[in-house]
Amino acid sequence: MGVEFLFLNVVLKFEEGHEPGKWTIPGGKIDKTTGDVFNIIENSLAREIMEETGVEIKKEVQLITNNTFIRSDGQHVIAMIFKCYYKSGETKPLEDTIGCKWATKEEVLKMEFPPNVKNYILKGFEI
Numbered sequence: 001m002g003v004e005f006l007f008l009n010v011v012l013k014f015e016e017g018h019e020p021g022k023w024t025i026p027g028g029k030i031d032k033t034t035g036d037v038f039n040i041i042e043n044s045l046a047r048e049i050m051e052e053t054g055v056e057i058k059k060e061v062q063l064i065t066n067n068t069f070i071r072s073d074g075q076h077v078i079a080m081i082f083k084c085y086y087k088s089g090e091t092k093p094l095e096d097t098i099g100c101k102w103a104t105k106e107e108v109l110k111m112e113f114p115p116n117v118k119n120y121i122l123k124g125f126e127i
Contacts (some may be wrong), residue, residue, distance in 0.1 A: 019114045021098075025081070026052040048053055053100050055089040064123045067116065081120040082123065083127055 028048035033040055039059075046057050062083040069077055091100045103111065105125045108118065 007078060023111045023113050024117050026081075028052075041080065045084065049084065050089070051095045052097055053089075054092045054094055056087040057084040057109050058087045060085060062127065064127060079120075081123070 026049045028044065028051075030040060030044045031047065042059060042061055045061060046059075049057055050054055064083050066078065066080045068077065071077055073090045091102065093100050105122070108121050108125075111118075113121070
């Protein structure tokens with residue numbers, strides 16, 4: 001059973017390393033651990049999606065792919081892309097976003113993304 005819809009949002013802040021006005025996927029940094037060190041990636045993922053879109057995801061997530069790159073400020077980044085499942089919430093643009101939408105694979109193919117992002121998304125439709 002493949003993915004029918006995928007969640008996308010527009011990120012505005014260029015200084016965060018994103019291209020303004022292009023569609024992308026929610027993202028952010030791993031939370032600093034102060035106690036519970038288990039499931040930190042999953043918890044950070046859920047927090048970022050909620051902060052940027054108002055959507056709560058289920059605890060079950062699946063790693064789709066990962067890569068690494070160096071930002072223009074020299075910071076080394078490991079990008080991990082996950083397939084997530086909707087739990088609740090109304091889709092709306094929140095932190096750093098001007099728009100949110102559910103998109104089919106056909107719509108994704110016509111949309112403009114920063115480098116590599118479209119490939120990450122299309123992998124999600126294959127799983």
